[in-house]
Amino acid sequence: MNNKFDFIIIGSGIVGSLVARELSRYECSVLVIEKEIDVGMCPSSANSAIIHAGYDPKPGTLKAKMNAEGNRLWHEFAPELGVQFKETGSYVVAVGPDELPAINLLYEQGVKNSIPGIAVIGREEMLKREPLINPMVSGALWSPSAAVIDPFGAVLAAAENAVVNGVKYLFETRFLGFIFNGTRITGITTSKGDFFCDWAINSAGLFSDEVAHKAGVKEGFQIIPRKGSYIIFDAAKFSINNVLFQVPSALGKGVLVSTTTHGNVMIGPDSQLSENKEDSSTTREGLLSIEAGAKKLVPSIDVRNSIVTYSGIRATGNGDKDFIIETAKEVQGLINLLGIDSPGFVSAPAIAKRAVELLKEAGVKLKDKETFNPIRKPFPHFHLMSHKEKAELINKNPAYGRIICRCEEVTEGEILDAIHSPIPARTYDSIKRRTWLGTGRCQGAFDYPRVIQILARELKIPETEVTKKGKGSELVFRRTKEIIA
Amino acid sequence: MNKTYDVIIIGAGPAGLAAAIEAKKTGAKDVLIIERNDEPGGILLQCIHNGFGSVLFKKDLPGPAYAYNFITEAKQLGIEMLFDTMVLDITASRKIYATNSHEGFLEFDAKAIVLAMGCRERTRGQIRIPGTRPAGVFTAGMVQRLVNIEGLMPGKNFVILGSGDIGMIMARRLTIEGAKVIKVVELMPYLTGLRRNYVQCLQDFNIQLSLSTTIKRIIGKNRVEAVETVKVDDCLNPVAGTEEMIDCDSILLSIGLIPENELSKKSGVQLDPLTGGPIVDENMATNVAGIFSAGNVVTIYDLVDYVSKAGFIAGKNAAMYAAGQTAVKKYVEVKAGDGIRTVIPQKISVERGLVPLSNEVLFEMRVTKEYPSKISVDLMDGVNVIASHKEKYARPAEMITMKVDWNDLTTKLSKDTAGLVVKIS
Numbered sequence: 001m002n003n004k005f006d007f008i009i010i011g012s013g014i015v016g017s018l019v020a021r022e023l024s025r026y027e028c029s030v031l032v033i034e035k036e037i038d039v040g041m042c043p044s045s046a047n048s049a050i051i052h053a054g055y056d057p058k059p060g061t062l063k064a065k066m067n068a069e070g071n072r073l074w075h076e077f078a079p080e081l082g083v084q085f086k087e088t089g090s091y092v093v094a095v096g097p098d099e100l101p102a103i104n105l106l107y108e109q110g111v112k113n114s115i116p117g118i119a120v121i122g123r124e125e126m127l128k129r130e131p132l133i134n135p136m137v138s139g140a141l142w143s144p145s146a147a148v149i150d151p152f153g154a155v156l157a158a159a160e161n162a163v164v165n166g167v168k169y170l171f172e173t174r175f176l177g178f179i180f181n182g183t184r185i186t187g188i189t190t191s192k193g194d195f196f197c198d199w200a201i202n203s204a205g206l207f208s209d210e211v212a213h214k215a216g217v218k219e220g221f222q223i224i225p226r227k228g229s230y231i232i233f234d235a236a237k238f239s240i241n242n243v244l245f246q247v248p249s250a251l252g253k254g255v256l257v258s259t260t261t262h263g264n265v266m267i268g269p270d271s272q273l274s275e276n277k278e279d280s281s282t283t284r285e286g287l288l289s290i291e292a293g294a295k296k297l298v299p300s301i302d303v304r305n306s307i308v309t310y311s312g313i314r315a316t317g318n319g320d321k322d323f324i325i326e327t328a329k330e331v332q333g334l335i336n337l338l339g340i341d342s343p344g345f346v347s348a349p350a351i352a353k354r355a356v357e358l359l360k361e362a363g364v365k366l367k368d369k370e371t372f373n374p375i376r377k378p379f380p381h382f383h384l385m386s387h388k389e390k391a392e393l394i395n396k397n398p399a400y401g402r403i404i405c406r407c408e409e410v411t412e413g414e415i416l417d418a419i420h421s422p423i424p425a426r427t428y429d430s431i432k433r434r435t436w437l438g439t440g441r442c443q444g445a446f447d448y449p450r451v452i453q454i455l456a457r458e459l460k461i462p463e464t465e466v467t468k469k470g471k472g473s474e475l476v477f478r479r480t481k482e483i484i485a
Numbered sequence: 486m487n488k489t490y491d492v493i494i495i496g497a498g499p500a501g502l503a504a505a506i507e508a509k510k511t512g513a514k515d516v517l518i519i520e521r522n523d524e525p526g527g528i529l530l531q532c533i534h535n536g537f538g539s540v541l542f543k544k545d546l547p548g549p550a551y552a553y554n555f556i557t558e559a560k561q562l563g564i565e566m567l568f569d570t571m572v573l574d575i576t577a578s579r580k581i582y583a584t585n586s587h588e589g590f591l592e593f594d595a596k597a598i599v600l601a602m603g604c605r606e607r608t609r610g611q612i613r614i615p616g617t618r619p620a621g622v623f624t625a626g627m628v629q630r631l632v633n634i635e636g637l638m639p640g641k642n643f644v645i646l647g648s649g650d651i652g653m654i655m656a657r658r659l660t661i662e663g664a665k666v667i668k669v670v671e672l673m674p675y676l677t678g679l680r681r682n683y684v685q686c687l688q689d690f691n692i693q694l695s696l697s698t699t700i701k702r703i704i705g706k707n708r709v710e711a712v713e714t715v716k717v718d719d720c721l722n723p724v725a726g727t728e729e730m731i732d733c734d735s736i737l738l739s740i741g742l743i744p745e746n747e748l749s750k751k752s753g754v755q756l757d758p759l760t761g762g763p764i765v766d767e768n769m770a771t772n773v774a775g776i777f778s779a780g781n782v783v784t785i786y787d788l789v790d791y792v793s794k795a796g797f798i799a800g801k802n803a804a805m806y807a808a809g810q811t812a813v814k815k816y817v818e819v820k821a822g823d824g825i826r827t828v829i830p831q832k833i834s835v836e837r838g839l840v841p842l843s844n845e846v847l848f849e850m851r852v853t854k855e856y857p858s859k860i861s862v863d864l865m866d867g868v869n870v871i872a873s874h875k876e877k878y879a880r881p882a883e884m885i886t887m888k889v890d891w892n893d894l895t896t897k898l899s900k901d902t903a904g905l906v907v908k909i910s
Binding site: 231232236278280281282283284286287303304306307308309310387390391394395398399400401402403406407409412428441442443444445446448449452453463467468469470471472473474475476477478479480481 | 632640662
């Protein structure tokens with residue numbers, strides 16, 4: 001592979017992948033490096049999955065601007081990229097009379113942030129719109145432009161579209177440092193060798209502080225990782241079709257009760273300091289606290305109907321906690337995208353566009369690529385189809401007739417699509433995130449042995465090299481009846 | 486392909502095979518079993534340990550041998566079987582939609598259906614074990630399949646959560662295959678599986694069992710590295726200071742089974758929130774006309790022999806329904822009373838039309854807690870005892886079966902009965 005690119009993007013989360021896609025609109029060469037085995041393995045796939053309306057950030061901040069702009073852009077990007085996106089709107093729910101003033105303040109802030117359609121609704125209206133809401137409800141802020149998204153699906157779609165439009169991705173490639181010519185960055189060193197570029201874009205999320213420090217910039221900036229846990233419920237047992245926030249506190253937006261694009265109810269997050277940037281463990285106290293928080297909104301929630309719990313880490317910066325989107329001043333050839341925590345996901349399209357503007361402002365000449373195709377067709381999802389569509393799909397390719405995951409009705413055909421896609425799935429979790437396999441009630445108990453076989457066959461590796469999420473997470477370690485040395 | 490059958494059975498496990506055989510013997514001409522696996526036998530195929538058949542065959546058979554008896558008979562009777570085929574949908578008018586990769590999307594009509602989908606295992610997510618999410622956390626049945634069918638070893642050092650039967654059986658199995666089972670921990674103050682499995686699988690292999698203990702958190706980024714266990718009090722809350730760190734690379738969960746009823750719900754079958762399975766009468770009929778169900782899809786059994794017996798009842802009645810020979814005119818409800826957690830059947834027919842059905846009614850129950858000494862299980866109609874059954878002791882892990890004669894029951898029943906209750910006295 002040629003190791004010289006116009007642009008190198010460090011990190012393939014939602015920001016990095018959308019920057020890659022934005023750059024793929026132009027005649028230029030782009031490399032994305034990612035330390036994990038797949039895109040979006042870190043905060044981008046473990047967050048609240050909400051396209052926030054934008055009333056929450058303080059007026060005048062970058063967060064306020066990017067959120068409002070990002071919300072508008074997602075309404076355009078989601079259909080282009082074939083991402084599951086549900087225009088639910090959202091409610092901030094005041095419980096008891098004491099919380100009502102906060103709703104009015106949020107409303108005023110929303111008006112200042114130019115958020116479309118927001119309105120304060122009364123107790124009766126809220127009870128009508130969500131009968132399961134706490135009967136102590138006193139009013140709510142309704143934001144019609146909020147939506148829910150499939151967060152991993154969105155990262156994948158952006159990355160796939162970037163690849164189809166000429167971007168290169170390198171996985172399991174760890175950033176080690178920059179290569180300089182004087183104060184000009186000319187490349188990066190990685191665990192897979194050196195790569196050269198005119199510009200590097202730091203979208204390393206949780207590690208964006210360390211990357212910036214390697215360039216000798218933003219010395220005072222630090223990511224303080226905070227984790228947030230979630231509980232997902234069995235869709236067959238419990239269903240709510242709204243997005244319900246508590247009145248925010250100093251700690252953040254608080255626990256929410258939300259529908260997902262997949263129809264499951266999700267509750268969370270709490271906010272706890274992580275031991276380190278990779279500590280995404282849940283705790284009993286954390287899970288109990290989100291249960292209590294969710295019950296404040298919907299008292300009938302019964303956690304015995306949970307199907308999975310997990311936690312994600314926020315890439316929160318120190319200082320004023322606003323996004324940092326800037327061209328490095330002390331060195332040349334580096335764009336820093338730092339401290340992208342909530343509302344980072346919704347803001348990502350606007351951040352990506354802003355990064356390209358920064359490049360143009362720095363004098364980079366970008367010429368439109370005539371062949372750029374913004375449309376990314378999603379792979380078929382068997383279980384969402386009608387009987388007739390299913391029959392036609394199986395007629396075309398019998399692999400769609402073999403169900404591998406019984407709860408979510410995922411077929412072998414969909415697994416093969418995932419393995420042979422522009423961003424190939426090479427692990428169990430990668431298949432799971434693309435197809436929803438193993439995300440249902442049985443959490444993969446039925447499909448595991450079958451997926452091990454399929455991955456081994458398709459990747460031409462022994463079963464003992466099939467992993468859950470990359471090296472070190474092997475699922476089986478030998479055949480039975482083997483002589484143990 | 487669009488074909489009409491007298492009886493279609495979903496699942497070729499012990500309940501489904503028994504139902505098919507009995508349906509055919511009762512006179513159903515076209516009987517089809519739809520199975521998602523590539524061969525018949527269901528979960529029995531991975532149960533290579535013995536302990537099957539003591540009731541039906543008076544023998545101690547391994548699972549595959551027990552299944553083989555039924556598979557052979559089903560084949561001799563000319564029962565059709567469709568493998569590698571998943572049923573996607575069942576309607577109340579008994580239309581079945583299924584799919585496979587060799588014949589594509591399939592539609593069938595059935596005069597009667599027997600639901601015999603079995604059960605699935607409770608998972609980590611359902612009990613919300615805190616910690617990281619590495620590789621190496623498995624359900625016991627899945628590991629049983631990996632080891633016994635696929636020939637793959639998923640770990641070296643195991644901690645097992647739950648003293649259910651599959652967990653204990655896998656503790657022995659993994660030990661024999663060269664793995665180390667460090668410990669079995671059980672949340673409840675009592676064994677949740679059968680005592681004989683405790684003796685044969687744990688005691689005989691020197692595997693420690695810690696009661697009133699649970700996993701506090703799972704540790705490890707990519708693969709399990711350790712678990713932290715903790716003792717629990719009488720209210721099942723963790724007791725601070727009793728934590729213990731155990732190094733291991735695998736965690737096996739044997740924390741309960743749940744009847745698999747997603748298809749049943751699609752057809753409009755009503756479920757019992759306590760058993761998790763369809764509400765059935767003594768003939769294994771559900772509330773949807775012509776849809777019967779049997780085995781672990783109805784309630785979790787401890788012995789496969791009784792699963793097969795339930796399959797016989799369902800198959801016979803499905804065939805009679807298909808032939809237009811049965812009709813129930815009136816039901817009374819059966820409820821779980823003091824000391825009883827679940828009971829099937831949940832209703833009894835008290836007025837039957839057309840061809841007379843079997844007179845043997847089997848009540849199958851689980852108790853709410855351990856009863857160390859003699860108990861009496863009473864079937865009550867108000868204050869009147871209709872039938873009584875004695876046990877030397879009772880444990881939640883062991884199902885209680887009570888036989889009642891239908892004629893006797895209906896004769897003793899008061900005209901204005903408000904329903905039956907089974908309770909312990």
